Amino acid sequence: MKVYNISFQIDPDLEFQWLEWMKNNFIPSLMSTKSFTENKFYQIKVNADQSPTYTLQLYCDNIELWQAYQELQANDHLKELQYTWGEKCYYFCTEMQIVN
Template sequence: MIIYNVTVKVATDTHLEWLSWMREEHIPAILRTGLFHDFRICRLLEQDDQEGPTYAIQYFTDSLENYNTYQEEYAQGLRQRGYDLFGDRFIAFNTVMQVV
């Protein structure tokens, strides 16, 4: 199994709206691609939350091919929507992991 992990630090004044958008729009759009079969949202603990909370969103897929297809065909457009809505109120980085 492959886990596509997106770690996001969101500004305090924006994080509730951002979290709602993730749950109601962004994650469902990613799942509609058919390339991921499940997800998990986690809030990181023991982090400096003065500038806002940090979340890890994990998307689960069966193959690197599915992940690569997502990156090539969907990622940029779906990511852009977040920048359009929240601008510089968040910062994100991605990692890809394999369950061993």
């Protein structure tokens, strides 16, 4: 199984709006591609002086679906994120592979 992680740091003033957008727009849009079997959305504990930090984990157990998503759709979804939130939301992506 592979996991596509997108980690986010959001401007504290926009956190509530951003969370609603994540739940109602971004995550459903990613899941509607049928590339991922499941997702988990977590808040990461940070120090009080840091911006709210979250990570979205998207699980995939089919390498062809994974590659197709990364080649054809991943950039569009990230552009949607950039277009909507600009510099108010920093993000980075990582790929993980289950051990065993």
